[in-house]
Amino acid sequence: MVPSMTTPEPATFSGTHLACLRGGRVVFAGLDFTLASGGALVLLGPNGSGKSSLLRVMAGLLRPAHGVLAWNGQPVGDDPEAQAARTHYLGHHDAVKPVLSVAENLGFWARLHDPHMGRAGRAVDNALDRFGLSHLAAIPGKMLSAGQKRRTNLARLLAAPSPLWLLDEPTTALDKASIKALEAVLAEHRATGGMVVLSTHAEIDLPGATLMQLDDFAVAERFDEPLGEELAH
Numbered sequence: 001m002v003p004s005m006t007t008p009e010p011a012t013f014s015g016t017h018l019a020c021l022r023g024g025r026v027v028f029a030g031l032d033f034t035l036a037s038g039g040a041l042v043l044l045g046p047n048g049s050g051k052s053s054l055l056r057v058m059a060g061l062l063r064p065a066h067g068v069l070a071w072n073g074q075p076v077g078d079d080p081e082a083q084a085a086r087t088h089y090l091g092h093h094d095a096v097k098p099v100l101s102v103a104e105n106l107g108f109w110a111r112l113h114d115p116h117m118g119r120a121g122r123a124v125d126n127a128l129d130r131f132g133l134s135h136l137a138a139i140p141g142k143m144l145s146a147g148q149k150r151r152t153n154l155a156r157l158l159a160a161p162s163p164l165w166l167l168d169e170p171t172t173a174l175d176k177a178s179i180k181a182l183e184a185v186l187a188e189h190r191a192t193g194g195m196v197v198l199s200t201h202a203e204i205d206l207p208g209a210t211l212m213q214l215d216d217f218a219v220a221e222r223f224d225e226p227l228g229e230e231l232a233h
């Protein structure tokens with residue numbers, strides 16, 4: 001099972017009038033979304049349409065040029081630490097430490113989340129099991145295949161649970177069985193009140209998810225302002 005989460009009450013995560021500038025170019029503008037507990041948002045669109053950029057904005061790694069992100073109606077900028085604590089962001093780059101074993105990698109994340117050794121150990125065992133990694137537990141990160149590395153990275157979601165999962169192309173390098181395992185984990189996360197935002201170019205089964213086409217929010221003009229400046233409106 002997906003370990004219990006830290007959100008006792010139903011929550012909402014929303015973005016209003018979001019715009020993002022990268023390299024002086026408006027990647028998207030006028031973007032709104034609302035996600036409630038149990039909800040899922042799937043970001044679609046061609047290469048360069050801004051899916052990763054939006055996930056990075058949601059994760060607090062990139063400042064929006066315009067607009068507000070809010071958790072339960074409160075701007076997340078008011079308490080960035082709380083937003084970071086409730087968010088799990090998995091980007092393109094696998095954060096697997098090469099000299100640590102798979103179990104040690106997950107143990108590192110689990111103990112950061114919960115220093116209690118017993119609970120952290122159980123969370124690691126569960127994460128290994130759900131992503132079919134138990135037989136690789138003692139293998140160093142540097143000896144993993146691309147798909148095994150990706151599964152180890154995804155297993156962090158269970159080793160150190162949080163309510164909001166932001167996943168950039170999580171199915172990349174996964175075989176069919178691993179995609180099924182991920183779909184099951186996502187469904188359980190949502191069933192226990194979690195939220196998911198993910199980008200994908202592949203089919204993934206997320207019943208009832210809202211689909212967002214990022215190229216619908218493209219803006220044709222080019223701007224010379226530095227990254228992060230407020231857009232004129």
Ligand SMILES: Nc1ncnc2c1ncn2[C@@H]1O[C@H](COP(=O)(O)OP(=O)(O)OP(=O)(O)O)[C@@H](O)[C@H]1O
Binds near residue numbers: 046047054
């Ligand atoms: N570090 C960066 N500096 C400047 N511009 C960037 C940077 N990263 C991305 N961009 C630009 O931002 C735009 C959106 O890129 P982004 O990676 O968000 O798109 P994407 O939809 O996730 O693409 P893909 O499907 O290829 O992963 C692109 O035009 C890209 O060139």
